[in-house]
Amino acid sequence: MIAINTEAILETLAFVATFLLLPPLLVGIIRKTKARFQNRIGAPLLQPYFDLMKLMSKGETISKHTSWIFRSTAAINASLLIILAFLAPWTSLRPFNLGADLFLVIYLLALTRFFTVLSALDAGSAFGGFGASREVTLALLVEPAVILCLAAIGSVSQTSDLGIAFSFNNVSLINQPGLWFIAGCGLFLASLVELSRMPADDPTTHLELTMVHEAMILENSAANLALVEYSHFLKILILLGISSQCLLHAIPFFWHTSQLILALASILSIMILAASIAIIESVAVKLRWTKLPEFIAYSVAMSIFCVFIALSKNLN
Amino acid sequence: MINDPTTLSAANLFTSASAIWLAGLVIIAVGRERVKSNFLAFLMLAGALLTLGGAALSWNQSIEYNQLQYISFGLVPADSIVDSLSVPFLGLLGILASAAAVASPCHVDSLNSQGKKGHYWKLTFIFLIGLQQVLLAANGIAFLVFWEIMSLSSAGLVAADHVRHRAQRAAFAYLTATRISTAFITAAFLWMHQNTGSWSLSSWHFGTEQSIVAAALLLIAVCTKAGVWPMHVWLPLAYPEPPGPTSAVFSGLVGNISIYLLMRMLLAGECHHLGIAYAAIALGTISALWGVLFALMERDLKKLLAYSTVENMGIILTAIGVAILAHCHNLDTIATLACAAALFHTLNHGLVKALLFLGAASVERAVHTRDLSALGGLAKNMPWTMLCFFIGSLSICAMPPMNCFASKWLVYQTFFQLSFANAPILERAMSLAMVGILAFVGALSLACFTKAVGIAFLGRPRSNAAAKAKESTTSGPDGLILAQVILAIACVMIGTSVPIALDGLAPALRHLTHDQFVIGSTLFPIPQGQLALVGGILVSSIYLFVLGGRSVDVKSYITWDCGFGPLSTRAEETGSSFSHPIGRIFSQILQLKVTTEISGKDRRHFPESVRVETFMTPILETKLYRPIMGLFDWLSASLVRLQTGSIHIHLLYVFLTMLLLVFLGTNI
Numbered sequence: 001m002i003a004i005n006t007e008a009i010l011e012t013l014a015f016v017a018t019f020l021l022l023p024p025l026l027v028g029i030i031r032k033t034k035a036r037f038q039n040r041i042g043a044p045l046l047q048p049y050f051d052l053m054k055l056m057s058k059g060e061t062i063s064k065h066t067s068w069i070f071r072s073t074a075a076i077n078a079s080l081l082i083i084l085a086f087l088a089p090w091t092s093l094r095p096f097n098l099g100a101d102l103f104l105v106i107y108l109l110a111l112t113r114f115f116t117v118l119s120a121l122d123a124g125s126a127f128g129g130f131g132a133s134r135e136v137t138l139a140l141l142v143e144p145a146v147i148l149c150l151a152a153i154g155s156v157s158q159t160s161d162l163g164i165a166f167s168f169n170n171v172s173l174i175n176q177p178g179l180w181f182i183a184g185c186g187l188f189l190a191s192l193v194e195l196s197r198m199p200a201d202d203p204t205t206h207l208e209l210t211m212v213h214e215a216m217i218l219e220n221s222a223a224n225l226a227l228v229e230y231s232h233f234l235k236i237l238i239l240l241g242i243s244s245q246c247l248l249h250a251i252p253f254f255w256h257t258s259q260l261i262l263a264l265a266s267i268l269s270i271m272i273l274a275a276s277i278a279i280i281e282s283v284a285v286k287l288r289w290t291k292l293p294e295f296i297a298y299s300v301a302m303s304i305f306c307v308f309i310a311l312s313k314n315l316n
Numbered sequence: 317m318i319n320d321p322t323t324l325s326a327a328n329l330f331t332s333a334s335a336i337w338l339a340g341l342v343i344i345a346v347g348r349e350r351v352k353s354n355f356l357a358f359l360m361l362a363g364a365l366l367t368l369g370g371a372a373l374s375w376n377q378s379i380e381y382n383q384l385q386y387i388s389f390g391l392v393p394a395d396s397i398v399d400s401l402s403v404p405f406l407g408l409l410g411i412l413a414s415a416a417a418v419a420s421p422c423h424v425d426s427l428n429s430q431g432k433k434g435h436y437w438k439l440t441f442i443f444l445i446g447l448q449q450v451l452l453a454a455n456g457i458a459f460l461v462f463w464e465i466m467s468l469s470s471a472g473l474v475a476a477d478h479v480r481h482r483a484q485r486a487a488f489a490y491l492t493a494t495r496i497s498t499a500f501i502t503a504a505f506l507w508m509h510q511n512t513g514s515w516s517l518s519s520w521h522f523g524t525e526q527s528i529v530a531a532a533l534l535l536i537a538v539c540t541k542a543g544v545w546p547m548h549v550w551l552p553l554a555y556p557e558p559p560g561p562t563s564a565v566f567s568g569l570v571g572n573i574s575i576y577l578l579m580r581m582l583l584a585g586e587c588h589h590l591g592i593a594y595a596a597i598a599l600g601t602i603s604a605l606w607g608v609l610f611a612l613m614e615r616d617l618k619k620l621l622a623y624s625t626v627e628n629m630g631i632i633l634t635a636i637g638v639a640i641l642a643h644c645h646n647l648d649t650i651a652t653l654a655c656a657a658a659l660f661h662t663l664n665h666g667l668v669k670a671l672l673f674l675g676a677a678s679v680e681r682a683v684h685t686r687d688l689s690a691l692g693g694l695a696k697n698m699p700w701t702m703l704c705f706f707i708g709s710l711s712i713c714a715m716p717p718m719n720c721f722a723s724k725w726l727v728y729q730t731f732f733q734l735s736f737a738n739a740p741i742l743e744r745a746m747s748l749a750m751v752g753i754l755a756f757v758g759a760l761s762l763a764c765f766t767k768a769v770g771i772a773f774l775g776r777p778r779s780n781a782a783a784k785a786k787e788s789t790t791s792g793p794d795g796l797i798l799a800q801v802i803l804a805i806a807c808v809m810i811g812t813s814v815p816i817a818l819d820g821l822a823p824a825l826r827h828l829t830h831d832q833f834v835i836g837s838t839l840f841p842i843p844q845g846q847l848a849l850v851g852g853i854l855v856s857s858i859y860l861f862v863l864g865g866r867s868v869d870v871k872s873y874i875t876w877d878c879g880f881g882p883l884s885t886r887a888e889e890t891g892s893s894f895s896h897p898i899g900r901i902f903s904q905i906l907q908l909k910v911t912t913e914i915s916g917k918d919r920r921h922f923p924e925s926v927r928v929e930t931f932m933t934p935i936l937e938t939k940l941y942r943p944i945m946g947l948f949d950w951l952s953a954s955l956v957r958l959q960t961g962s963i964h965i966h967l968l969y970v971f972l973t974m975l976l977l978v979f980l981g982t983n984i
Contacts, residue, residue: 060863062871062873063873063875064872065875067773067774071870072855075855076851076855083851104842110759114762117770118769118770121771121774122774124693125877130889133893136767143756148751151735155735156736160732227862227863310748311744311748
């Protein structure tokens with residue numbers, strides 16, 4: 001007989017509900033903030049939900065040149081991101097510790113990219129091809145920064161399990177606001193590129209000279225598109241969640257507070273990061289493609305600082 | 317030293333495998349065209365399965381035997397030994413040889429000349445015997461003899477299509493590399509023999525001061541034969557050349573055998589030289605970066621795979637380097653992790669690379685080209701090849717839940733744990749930098765293999781031949797397809813049951829680390845199998861309930877063309893354009909140049925012709941090897957002058973040589 005723990009069940013329910021329902025809201029927040037910055041009223045905050053629901057009821061059209069890769073990618077990427085939502089430390093509230101290995105998390109993200117790129121190449125359109133080509137180029141530049149930020153944190157806590165490294169009772173990381181802050185900023189800059197946001201890619205344009213992510217999903221429609229969009233929203237939640245967790249760890253107050261406040265702060269900080277993406281997109285311009293490596297260099301530089309801090313922490 | 321029935325039967329199995337392959341060789345030599353290819357393939361398969369059986373019987377015990385007592389190589393008898401380290405490699409040989417045997421009949425039947433058929437069978441049998449006996453050799457002399465048999469027969473396989481200039485060049489480059497590596501191995505063996513007075517491989521220890529020379533010689537030899545930077549230049553020439561089925565064995569084992577030698581000598585022989593460790597890590601790192609970068613830029617499918625071998629050999633070499641480093645600092649857990657990473661990645665890479673080469677062979681058979689710019693859209697006509705190549709690509713990019721993810725994870729973990737271990741600060745900094753570099757290499761290999769799969773199999777066909785490609789010669793899947801399926805299943809099986817596989821490798825790890833308490837299954841704590849299962853359930857339920865499976869009416873229409881009307885296939889991304897943005901970033905290393913020529917009256921707005929050309933000059937070949945080859949040319953041209961043709965001058969040479977010998981003989 002398994003003892004039923006009401007609290008655990010409630011926690012689990014809250015967790016699942018959060019990662020299923022929050023992602024479209026984040027995009028709503030980004031769009032609304034951007035609209036306000038442009039002196040528009042903008043679409044309602046819940047518009048992404050309505051969009052998804054509308055897409056679900058539409059009839060699907062696919063290119064006759066596609067293979068099985070095209071439709072399975074939508075399902076595979078959605079499932080991978082759901083698994084990642086359970087594994088990755090994007091919020092302080094995680095009802096079960098499944099052993100979020102650092103390299104597993106990174107490689108699961110890479111696996112979603114593998115499928116996205118292949119599905120972009122599948123229809124044989126010119127758009128999909130160059131979107132895919134740009135995506136792998138950006139990924140190549142960003143990947144070392146992401147892994148080094150996380151590996152530096154892991155190295156200080158002497159484990160590659162992010163669940164342990166990111167828990168608020170890990171003594172080895174308690175007085176490291178510098179490390180946490182720089183890692184958080186580095187990861188945030190890297191996420192801007194990974195999530196195809198402004199300095200790297202303009203998510204609102206369909207101009208072939210500039211787009212990366214939109215070019216890759218041009219052939220998707222209806223439920224397929226809904227799944228792809230939803231997976232992308234989920235990815236926003238996870239990546240922003242990881243960087244916001246880093247930033248929260250940098251503030252000593254959160255180390256000594258209750259679980260409930262922490263959980264609320266996690267959600268709130270993700271929303272704040274989403275709003276700050278909107279602010280960046282309103283005041284900054286999209287960079288020229290050839291200038292992007294310089295932008296990503298900031299993120300890489302921050303990750304290298306993290307490595308230095310980690311090495312000095314473990315001096316013996 | 318045969319002590320119980322199982323060991324005896326294991327030894328017998330290996331001997332009979334060799335005997336069967338030898339019989340095949342005799343039969344094809346005597347019988348010529350009367351012998352059916354199916355029968356020879358059966359012999360090959362039987363030998364492969366016997367090898368596999370022998371490996372299974374002896375997986376955790378070491379057997380020394382001498383069934384070739386009547387043969388001795390002058391100095392020592394041809395002793396054989398099966399120990400825990402050679403067993404995994406024998407197992408790999410068994411699997412790859414079985415796959416090659418399954419794929420052989422349909423390849424041989426497609427050859428038009430009897431000479432080529434005979435050539436294929438004879439060299440394949442000799443190659444397999446050589447490979448097996450190299451792994452079984454117990455002493456240096458036997459090792460060298462069989463190493464030579466293996467090298468020369470594989471050079472023959474590289475030259476299989478010898479009327480082509482390309483194959484001649486490849487065979488020549490490969491022969492040069494094998495000569496250099498054999499020379500260095502011989503020197504290293506002589507050095508160790510001089511130091512220890514024994515020819516037995518297991519009696520050589522590399523912990524002593526004097527042995528550093530031998531260790532360095534071995535490292536050079538292995539780097540040359542495995543294709544590590546900067547000695548890798550022969551590899552992209554030679555790897556694409558062996559005929560389809562044997563390319564599996566060739567690509568999966570030729571490099572790995574030399575890694576096996578390095579493990580047996582330096583890891584099992586307890587090498588304790590920091591310099592060797594640093595050299596291995598440095599060469600391995602450059603090799604990984606260089607290999608994957610050139611693989612990405614390559615437009616020939618098989619050359620792309622060959623460059624990816626350079627990358628993986630580099631990764632394995634870094635792991636071996638860390639293992640030596642950890643031995644030096646007495647960091648036992650890291651040494652165990654590093655050994656496990658090196659060994660497991662070697663085996664996984666062998667398996668996956670064989671699978672990918674078979675896929676490329678299948679593509680080449682169907683389309684008659686390996687040029688990515690003439691492929692495309694093969695997924696429709698070649699579903700099985702596509703699926704297997706896809707699985708292989710997932711695996712070689714180290715995607716979970718495949719087998720290479722587990723071994724790559726072990727490599728990552730090795731460096732990660734070194735970063736907070738009790739080691740000098742510079743080494744810890746190096747190890748974290750290596751984590752970043754490995755991530756970079758990983759992202760590049762993802763780009764490389766999405767290109768390989770995406771450009772070759774997806775999209776629309778870029779040539780007529782690709783549009784009309786036929787997967788197999790018969791109505792159902794034939795041998796070549798079956799061989800790929802076998803290897804793909806092996807990859808998935810290992811990937812989803814890593815703890816079992818690592819438990820199987822535990823005896824070999826104990827041999828490498830000299831630590832009797834190594835437990836294989838705890839090295840890799842990620843429940844990959846369960847994750848794959850959960851993922852599979854999630855994917856299928858989302859596919860069925862959200863996308864609607866097959867029941868939903870999905871309209872099929874043209875690819876989006878912006879309303880311009882049907883796009884020609886020239887509008888598609890090509891292999892070169894896919895990798896061009898990355899090429900631009902590394903244009904200094906790749907020596908990538910683009911020239912654009914626009915002509916016409918008002919050429920800005922109404923160009924009549926646009927011509928864009930990209931050039932890549934391989935920097936190592938032109939800047940390093942061409943001068944060296946020039947030097948050799950000059951030397952040999954100068955030496956010709958000695959050869960005047962006059963008998964008097966030649967008699968003078970003889971006299972001078974005699975004088976020199978007498979002088980040397982009396983003074984030393």
